[in-house]
């Protein structure tokens with residue numbers, strides 16, 4: 231029986247117009263074929279029918295007043311997808327492209343990613359179709375307060391624990407935490423990614439980018455190689471990209487590029503990570519200003535990108551780290567990478583690689599770390615933040631870093647072992663999807679039809 235085809239047809243009828251969600255489901259179900267064939271219990275328990283349907287979906291109005299005194303209205307979401315393994319856990323995304331399809335694909339991915347960490351966290355995701363770029367601090371604060379004025383009733387340390395994602399960093403988490411505390415009267419870990427001054431964990435900011443690079447290094451170590459001396463392409467210029475770039479330097483590699491929503495920087499001497507932090511974390515400026523300090527670097531505006539992909543992947547390098555957004559690595563981008571000698575792709579972003587591009591990666595035997603494995607360091611460290619909050623402790627940077635490395639290594643080993651168990655050694659997309667699925671599905675079976 232073709233579960234993938236049957237499930238997608240069903241979803242197209244029951245949840246119309248959700249292309250990114252179908253894409254995420256198709257990718258997972260394609261990988262699950264061997265375990266579904268060999269294991270009748272998952273069919274008898276209707277696990278697939280249950281797992282693709284969120285336990286709860288919340289959609290709400292987010293009204294706020296801009297600096298000109300105009301009333302603005304956005305659409306807010308929280309999809310509580312699966313709580314078999316623990317409280318719903320996953321980020322909030324503020325970006326104009328946010329809609330039900332985007333939040334559902336992210337929430338669906340999060341179920342398996344969180345399961346892979348081995349930690350007690352379920353899967354969820356949320357956000358709003360808000361445009362953070364160009365907004366004043368006051369506007370960001372009023373938006374976050376309005377967003378939390380509805381969200382607070384659905385979350386809590388044992389219920390659902392949101393964090394950041396695109397457009398949501400420490401500043402936004404701060405404003406949302408303040409409003410949560412004001413509305414509930416409780417000072418508790420209902421959000422992660424908090425400031426170090428009031429309950430945040432050391433290393434959370436760095437965790438996703440560092441984790442993605444650790445994961446890439448573990449993949450290479452398994453083949454007797456390492457990142458040392460490798461030239462790397464990175465996309466994005468936000469939280470994940472910045473700390474991936476930082477860790478690449480620490481492991482002896484050279485990151486040559488970064489990108490934002492307006493263009494791509496390629497700098498053959500290596501990206502100046504201090505300047506990048508100043509431009510993006512402090513000034514929230516366009517990457518074009520990188521040229522003010524380095525006129526010899528190359529800037530390509532989006533208008534000059536190839537029609538079938540992205541400028542950032544058209545340079546010569548050994549490894550690629552997509553760290554911006556979904557579907558940012560196309561089939562033609564992957565072909566270009568391979569023709570230029572690239573042998574590794576490690577995904578910091580969620581679903582950055584199109585379905586067709588993944589097929590090319592697998593056929594070419596490229597070392598490939600899928601996002602739900604390679605970028606799980608962020609959510610794993612969020613869970614370490616929850617553990618510190620619950621026990622009123624504060625761990626050192628090194629303690630958290632050691633745990634992050636241990637978790638990333640375990641995820642690699644687990645996905646790799648499962649890929650061998652199912653006769654496709656090294657196919658980590660298959661290994662990660664089956665390993666994550668097995669843990670959630672078995673927990674669902676033990677908890678009955680709920």
Ligand code: NDP
Pocket residue numbers: 321325327363394395396397398399438466467468469470471489490491492553554555556578579580605606608609
């Ligand atoms: P940020 O908002 O910090 O940075 C996102 C970066 O990507 C920015 O440079 C932004 O450009 C660029 N970008 C965003 N959307 C687009 C787009 N549609 N086209 C081109 N460029 C775009 O987000 P994060 O770094 O936190 O997230 C990046 C990716 O990593 C996302 O896929 C997210 O889901 C994933 N992720 C994040 C985790 C985390 O802990 N933060 C954990 C695991 C995965 P600009 O600066 O112009 O806005």
Ligand code: 2IT
Pocket residue numbers: 319320321322343391392393394395422580605606608609610612
């Ligand atoms: O996609 C992700 O894993 C995140 N945005 C982080 C989620 C979290 O709860 O830390």
